Amino acid sequence: MNKPRYQRRKEDRPQEITAAAFEAFAENGYAKTRVEEVARRAGVSKGLLYLYFKTKEELFKAVIKSVVIRRVDALIDNVATTELSSEEFIRGPLLSFMKQVPGSPVAVVIRLLISEGPRHPDLVEFYYENVVARGLGAITRFVERGIERGEFRHSAISELPHLFLAPMMLSVIWRIIFTNRKLDTDKLMETQIDMLLTQLKT
Amino acid sequence: MNKPRYQRRKEDRPQEITAAAFEAFAENGYAKTRVEEVARRAGVSKGLLYLYFKTKEELFKAVIKSVVIRRVDALIDNVATTELSSEEFIRGPLLSFMKQVPGSPVAVVIRLLISEGPRHPDLVEFYYENVVARGLGAITRFVERGIERGEFRHSAISELPHLFLAPMMLSVIWRIIFTNRKLDTDKLMETQIDMLLTQLKT
Amino acid sequence: MNKPRYQRRKEDRPQEITAAAFEAFAENGYAKTRVEEVARRAGVSKGLLYLYFKTKEELFKAVIKSVVIRRVDALIDNVATTELSSEEFIRGPLLSFMKQVPGSPVAVVIRLLISEGPRHPDLVEFYYENVVARGLGAITRFVERGIERGEFRHSAISELPHLFLAPMMLSVIWRIIFTNRKLDTDKLMETQIDMLLTQLKT
Amino acid sequence: MNKPRYQRRKEDRPQEITAAAFEAFAENGYAKTRVEEVARRAGVSKGLLYLYFKTKEELFKAVIKSVVIRRVDALIDNVATTELSSEEFIRGPLLSFMKQVPGSPVAVVIRLLISEGPRHPDLVEFYYENVVARGLGAITRFVERGIERGEFRHSAISELPHLFLAPMMLSVIWRIIFTNRKLDTDKLMETQIDMLLTQLKT
DNA sequence: GATGAATGAGGATTCATTCAT
DNA sequence: TATGAATGAATCCTCATTCAT
Numbered sequence: 001m002n003k004p005r006y007q008r009r010k011e012d013r014p015q016e017i018t019a020a021a022f023e024a025f026a027e028n029g030y031a032k033t034r035v036e037e038v039a040r041r042a043g044v045s046k047g048l049l050y051l052y053f054k055t056k057e058e059l060f061k062a063v064i065k066s067v068v069i070r071r072v073d074a075l076i077d078n079v080a081t082t083e084l085s086s087e088e089f090i091r092g093p094l095l096s097f098m099k100q101v102p103g104s105p106v107a108v109v110i111r112l113l114i115s116e117g118p119r120h121p122d123l124v125e126f127y128y129e130n131v132v133a134r135g136l137g138a139i140t141r142f143v144e145r146g147i148e149r150g151e152f153r154h155s156a157i158s159e160l161p162h163l164f165l166a167p168m169m170l171s172v173i174w175r176i177i178f179t180n181r182k183l184d185t186d187k188l189m190e191t192q193i194d195m196l197l198t199q200l201k202t
Numbered sequence: 203m204n205k206p207r208y209q210r211r212k213e214d215r216p217q218e219i220t221a222a223a224f225e226a227f228a229e230n231g232y233a234k235t236r237v238e239e240v241a242r243r244a245g246v247s248k249g250l251l252y253l254y255f256k257t258k259e260e261l262f263k264a265v266i267k268s269v270v271i272r273r274v275d276a277l278i279d280n281v282a283t284t285e286l287s288s289e290e291f292i293r294g295p296l297l298s299f300m301k302q303v304p305g306s307p308v309a310v311v312i313r314l315l316i317s318e319g320p321r322h323p324d325l326v327e328f329y330y331e332n333v334v335a336r337g338l339g340a341i342t343r344f345v346e347r348g349i350e351r352g353e354f355r356h357s358a359i360s361e362l363p364h365l366f367l368a369p370m371m372l373s374v375i376w377r378i379i380f381t382n383r384k385l386d387t388d389k390l391m392e393t394q395i396d397m398l399l400t401q402l403k404t
Numbered sequence: 405m406n407k408p409r410y411q412r413r414k415e416d417r418p419q420e421i422t423a424a425a426f427e428a429f430a431e432n433g434y435a436k437t438r439v440e441e442v443a444r445r446a447g448v449s450k451g452l453l454y455l456y457f458k459t460k461e462e463l464f465k466a467v468i469k470s471v472v473i474r475r476v477d478a479l480i481d482n483v484a485t486t487e488l489s490s491e492e493f494i495r496g497p498l499l500s501f502m503k504q505v506p507g508s509p510v511a512v513v514i515r516l517l518i519s520e521g522p523r524h525p526d527l528v529e530f531y532y533e534n535v536v537a538r539g540l541g542a543i544t545r546f547v548e549r550g551i552e553r554g555e556f557r558h559s560a561i562s563e564l565p566h567l568f569l570a571p572m573m574l575s576v577i578w579r580i581i582f583t584n585r586k587l588d589t590d591k592l593m594e595t596q597i598d599m600l601l602t603q604l605k606t
Numbered sequence: 607m608n609k610p611r612y613q614r615r616k617e618d619r620p621q622e623i624t625a626a627a628f629e630a631f632a633e634n635g636y637a638k639t640r641v642e643e644v645a646r647r648a649g650v651s652k653g654l655l656y657l658y659f660k661t662k663e664e665l666f667k668a669v670i671k672s673v674v675i676r677r678v679d680a681l682i683d684n685v686a687t688t689e690l691s692s693e694e695f696i697r698g699p700l701l702s703f704m705k706q707v708p709g710s711p712v713a714v715v716i717r718l719l720i721s722e723g724p725r726h727p728d729l730v731e732f733y734y735e736n737v738v739a740r741g742l743g744a745i746t747r748f749v750e751r752g753i754e755r756g757e758f759r760h761s762a763i764s765e766l767p768h769l770f771l772a773p774m775m776l777s778v779i780w781r782i783i784f785t786n787r788k789l790d791t792d793k794l795m796e797t798q799i800d801m802l803l804t805q806l807k808t
Numbered sequence: 809g810a811t812g813a814a815t816g817a818g819g820a821t822t823c824a825t826t827c828a829t
Numbered sequence: 830t831a832t833g834a835a836t837g838a839a840t841c842c843t844c845a846t847t848c849a850t
Contacts, residue, residue, distance in 0.1 A: 029317060031233035035845060036812095045811045047848085056845065110375075115231060115317035117379045124379055132380075156393050162376075162385070163394060166368035173312075173371060174364075177319045177326055178334075183364070191358050192365060195397055210828055210834050237820060247836045252821065412813050412849055433721060435637030439841065449815045454842065514779075519635060519721035521783045528783055536784075560797050566780075566789070567798060570772035573779060577716075578768075581723045581730055582738075587768070595762050596769060599801055641824060642833095651832045653827085662824065 014052050017042045018066045021059055026108040030060055030116050061123050064112060067105045068131055079138040086146030087197055094139070094164070095193055099186050102171040110169075111176050136161045143200070152200040167192045216254050216264075219244045223265045228310040232262055232318050263325055266314060269307045274333050281340040288348030289399055296341070296366070297395055301388050304373040308333075313378050338363045345402070354402040369394040410448075418456050421446045422470045425463050430512040434464055434520050465527055468516060471509045476535050483542040490550030491601055498543070498568070499597055503590050506575040514573075515580050540565045547604070556604040571596040620658050623648045624672045627665055632714040636666055636722050667729050670718065673711045674736055685744040692752030693803055700745070700770070701799055705792050708777040716775075717782050742767045749806070758806040773798045 020042035024033040035056050039046045053059040082089050101107060109127075117124045139161035146152035157163060171185035222244035226235045237258050241248045255261040277299050284291050303309060311329070319326045341363035348354035359365060373387035424446035428437045439460050443450045457463035479501050486493050505511060513531070521528045543565035550556035561567060575589035626648035630639045641662055645652045659665040688695050707713060715733075723730045745767035752758035763769060777791035 029233075029320070031231075032321070034843090039812095046846085047811055048809085050846070051809080054846095111316055113379050114313055114375065118231070118381070119234070128380060128383065156389070157397075160390055160393055162372055162390055163369065163397075166372040166390075166394070167365065169372040169375060170364055170368040173316065173375065177315050178330060179320070181330065187358070188362055188364055188368075191362055192368070195359075195365075195401055199397055199400070206828060207826090208828075208835055212834065215834085236818090248821085249823080249837065250835050253834070256821095258820070408849060409847090410814055410849075414813065417813085433637075433724070435635075436725070438839085450842080451816065451844085452814050455813075458842095460841070515720055517783050518717055518779065522635070522785070523638070532784060532787065560793070561801075564794055564797055566776055566794055567773065567801075570776040570794075570798070571769065574768055574772040574775040577720065577775060577779065581719050582734060583724070585734060591762070592766055592768055592772075595766055596772070599763075599769075599805055602805070603801055640822090645833095652825085653832050654830080656825070657830080660825095 013044070013048070014062070015066070017044065017049055017052060017059070018063045021063045022067060022105065022108065025060070025063060025112055026105075030112060035059075057120075060112075060116065061120065064109055064123055065126060067109050068127060076134055076138055079142060086142055086149065086151050087201075089142060090164075090193060090197065094142075095189060098165070098168040098189050101168055102175045102185050107172045107175060110172050135165070139164050146200065153202070155199055157196060157199055163196060164193070215244075215246065215250065217268075219246065219251055219254060219261070220265045220268045223261055224269060224307065224310070227262070227265060227314055228307075232314060237261075259322075262314075262318065263322065266311055266325055267328060269311050270329060270332055273306070273308055274336060278336055278340055281344065288344055288351065288353050289403075291344060292366075292395060292399065296344075297391060300367070300370040300391050303370055304377045304387055309374045309377060312374055337367070341366050348402065355404070357401055359398060359401055365398060366395070417446075417448065417452065418466075419470075421448065421453055421456060421463070422467045425467045426471060426509065426512065429464070429467060429516055430509075434516060439463075461524075464516075464520065465524065468513055468527055469530060471513050472531060472534055475508070475510055476538060480538055480542055483546065490546055490553065490555050491605075493546060494568075494597060494601065498546075499593060502569070502572040502593050505572055506579045506589055511576045511579060514576055539569070543568050550604065557606070559603055561600060561603055567600060568597070619650070619654070620668070621672070623650065623655055623658060623665070624669045627669045628673060628711065628714070631666070631669060631718055632711075636718060641665075663726075666718075666722065667726065670715055670729055671732060673715050674733060682740050682744055685748060692748055692755065692757050693807075695748060696770075696799060696803065700748075701795060704771070704774040704795050707774055708781045708791055713778045713781060716778050741771070745770050752806065759808070761805055763802060763805055769802060770799070 017038065021033075021038045024038050024041055027033075035049065036046055038059070039049045042049065049059070053062060078093055079089075082093065084092060113124065113127060117127075140158070143152060143158045143161065147154060147158065152158070167185075167188045171183065171188060174181070174183050174185070219240065223235075223240045226240050226243055229235075230239075237251060238248055240261070241251045244251070251261070255264060277295070280295050281291075284295065286294060315326065315329060319329075342360070345354060345360045345363065349356060349360065354360070369387075369390045373385065373390060376383070376385050376387070421442065425437075425442045428442050428445055431437075439453060440450055442463070443453045446453070453463070457466060479497070482497050483493075486497065488496060517528065517531060521531075544562070547556060547562045547565065551558060551562065556562070571589075571592045575587065575592060578585070578587050578589070623644065627639075627644045630644050630647055633639075641655065642652055644665070645655045648655065655665070659668060684699055685695075688699070690698060719730065719733060723733075746764070749758060749764045749767065753760060753764065758764070773791075773794045777789065777794060780787070780789050780791070
C-alpha cells in the first residue's frame with residue numbers, strides 16, 4: 001500500500017550525499033557535524049556513506065569540490081564569449097554574479113576553507129586554481145581588453161583585480177559572522193565598481 | 203639545587219594561559235586544540251587551567267576578548283585626539299593600522315570568529331560592539347569631519363565606511379587561506395585609499 | 405575458525421547491560437562503579453552501552469526499574485486471586501515472599517535507593533508507586549478482608565500495614581551492613597507475624 | 607573595626623571539621639561531598655583539614671565515630687541505673703529514645719553506613735560493637751530482668767530484641783527515602799511496643 | 809549491495825591530595 | 830601553622846570508523 005520511496009539510482013548517490021553534507025557543514029561547521037547526521041539527511045545509512053567516501057575528510061573535500069565545480073564555470077565561460085563592452089560586462093554579469101555570492105553556497109565554502117583550509121593544503125590549492133586564479137584571471141583579462149580597446153587607461157588597478165572582489169569578500173564575511181546586522185552589500189559592491197570604473201576611465 | 207615542582211603565580215596565570223591558548227587556537231583552530239595542549243604550552247597542569255576557566259568554551263571567549271580589548275583602544279584614541287587633517291590621518295595612522303592587521307592577532311580572531319562565531323552570539327556581539335562598531339564609527343566620523351572642514355565633498359562613500367576596510371578584510375582572509383600565495387596586501391590597501399580619497403576630494 | 409569480533413544482538417543487549425550494571429552497582433554502589441566496568445561485565449564496549457543508555461544515570465534508573473518491574477507483579481496478583489483465608493495467606497505466601505527479600509535483588513535496590521534516592525526524586529516516586537504503595541495496599545486490603553469475614557477484629561494494626569514489613573526491612577538493612585553477623589531473619593519475621601495475628605484475632 | 611573572627615582554639619578544630627563534614631555528608635552523601643566543601647563549611651582551608659585528617663576516608667570514619675560516641679552512652683547508662691520497672695522503662699525512656707532517632711544524626715549515620723559500609727568493614731565493626739551490640743544487649747537485659755522479676759513470661763521475643771527496633775529502623779529508612787511521604791512513625795513504634803509488651807505479659 | 813550495531817581511541821572535566829609560600 | 834594554588838590520575842562521554850548480518 002505504502003508505495004516504496006522513490007528508488008534512487010546508484011549514480012546519484014554521491015551527489016545526494018555531498019548535497020546533504022553541504023547542508024550539514026553549512027549549518028554546523030566541519031567539526032560539529034556528525035557523519036551520522038549527514039547520512040540521515042541524505043537518507044542513507046552510515047555504512048553506505050562510507051562506501052562512497054573513505055573518511056569524513058574525504059567527504060569534506062568532495063563537498064568543497066562539488067560546490068566549486070558547479071559554480072564557477074558559468075561565469076568564466078561568460079567572460080570568454082561575451083560581446084558586451086568591458087564596462088557593460090563589469091556592471092552587468094560580473095556585478096550580478098558578485099551580488100549573489102554572499103547568499104550562495106560559495107559563501108559557505110569560504111567559511112569552511114577559512115576554518116579547515118590550513119589543514120587541507122590540497123583543497124586550498126584546488127580552490128585557488130579552480131576559483132580564485134580563474135576568477136582573478138578573468139577580471140584581469142577583462143580590464144586588459146578594455147585597455148586594448150581604448151575603453152580604459154593604464155592604472156595600478158589593472159594589476160589588482162582583487163579590488164573588484166574586496167567588497168564581495170567583506171560582504172561574505174559579514175553575513176557569516178553578523179547574521180543579524182544589516183549591511184547593504186549590493187550598494188557596497190556597486191559603489192566599489194563605480195569607483196573602479198571611474199578610475200579606469202579617467 | 204632542588205627546584206620546586208611548581209611556582210605559585212596567581213596573578214600571572216590567567217594571562218599566561220590565554221596567551222598559550224591563543225597560540226594553540228591560532229595554529230589548530232578551536233576544535234582541534236586539546237585543552238591539555240594549551241596547558242602544556244602554558245607550562246601548567248590541566249587542572250590549573252580549569253581553576254581559572256570553567257570550560258574550554260569559557261577559555262575561548264576569554265582569549266577572544268583579551269585580544270580584542272588589548273588592540274582596539276590605541277587606534278580609537280588616536281582618532282579622537284589627532285591634529286592631522288583627515289587625509290593625512292587616513293593616509294597615515296589609519297593606513298598603517300590596517301596594513302599590520304593581516305599579520306596580527308586580530309587576523310586570528312577573525313578566523314576564529316568565522317569558525318566559531320555562529321555558536322557564540324554573545325562573543326560576536328562583543329566583537330561587534332567593541333571592534334567593528336567603533337572602527338566603522340571612527341572612520342565615519344573622520345569622513346564627516348573632512349566634509350565639515352571642506353576637505354571632502356559629499357558622496358555615497360561617506361555612508362559606506364566598510365569600503366575603507368574591504369581590502370584589509372580580503373587581505374586577512376587571503377593570508378589565512380593562501381598562506382603561500384603572495385599578495386601585495388599593502389599595495390592593495392594603498393590603492394583603495396588612493397581611490398577613495400580621489401573620489402572624496404573630486 | 406575465525407570467530408567474529410562481535411555479535412549483533414540488538415534485542416538482548418539492553419537486558420544484558422542492565423543485568424551487568426545491577427551486579428556492578430550491587431557490589432560497589434553507584435558512585436564507585438565505572439561505566440567501563442559495566443561494559444566489561446556485559447561483554448560489550450563502552451560505546452555500545454552509550455548507544456542504549458544516554459548517561460550513567462539513565463542506566464542506573466533503568467536498572468532500578470527493571471528489577472522492580474520484574475519482581476512485584478507476582479505477589480500482587482497472588483493477593484487478588486488467592487482463595488486462602490487471610491491468616492493462611494499471611495502465614496503462607498506473604499511470609500514466604502518476605503523471607504526471600506533480604507537475599508534478593510530487591511535488597512540491592514533498597515540499598516541503592518537509600519544511597520542515591522535523594523538525588524533522584526523521580527526514581528523514588530516510581531518505586532513508591534510501584535512497590536511500596538502496592539505492597540502496603542495489598543496488606544491493608546487483606547487485613548480488611550479478614551475483618552469483613554470475621555476472622556480479625558478491628559485494631560490499630562489494620563491502619564499500620566508497615567508493621568508487617570518492619571522486620572523484613574530490618575533484615576534487609578542488617579544483611580547489607582552486617583554481612584558477617586548472623587541474624588535469624590526468618591525467625592524474626594515469623595515471630596512478628598505470629599504476634600500481629602494474635603493481636604488481630606484476640 | 608570589623609572585629610577578628612573568634613579565634614578558635616587548636617583543640618576544637620577536629621570537632622568543628624567533623625561537624626561540618628557531618629552536615630555535608632548528610633546532605634550529599636560521601637561520594638558527592640567535596641573535601642573543599644567541608645573545609646569551607648568548617649571555616650578552614652583545605653590544607654588545614656588535611657593536617658588533621660590524612661584522607662577523605664579517614665575524615666569519614668572520624669565523622670561516623672564522633673556521632674556514634676556522643677549519642678549512645680546516655681541511653682546505655684540509663685539502662686544500668688534506672689529504678690523504673692521494665693515496662694515503665696520500655697514505654698518511657700526507650701520509646702522516647704527510639705522516637706527521636708529517625709530525625710537525629712543517627713539516621714544519617716545509618717544512611718552513610720548503608721552506602722559506604724561495605725567498603726569499610728572496620729567502621730561497621732566499630733558501629734556494631736558500640737551501638738548495635740550494646741543497644742540490643744541493653745534491651746535483652748531489660749527483658750530478662752523483667753522475667754526474673756516476674757513481670758514478663760518467657761517467650762520467643764526475649765531472644766529477638768531486634769523486634770523492638772524494627773519499626774524504628776523502618777521509620778529511619780522511610781524518612782531517608784520518602785522525604786515527602788507522611789508516616790506516623792511515633793504511632794508505629796508505640797503500637798509495636800504495645801504489642802510486644804502484651805505478648806510478654808500474657 | 810545496504811544496514812546500523814558495535815568498537816575504542818580520544819578528549820573534556822573533576823576532585824582528592826600535595827606543597828610552595 | 831595556615832593557605833589555596835597547583836597537580837594529575839580517574840572517569841564520563843563522543844563519534845569516526847568497521848563489519849556481522
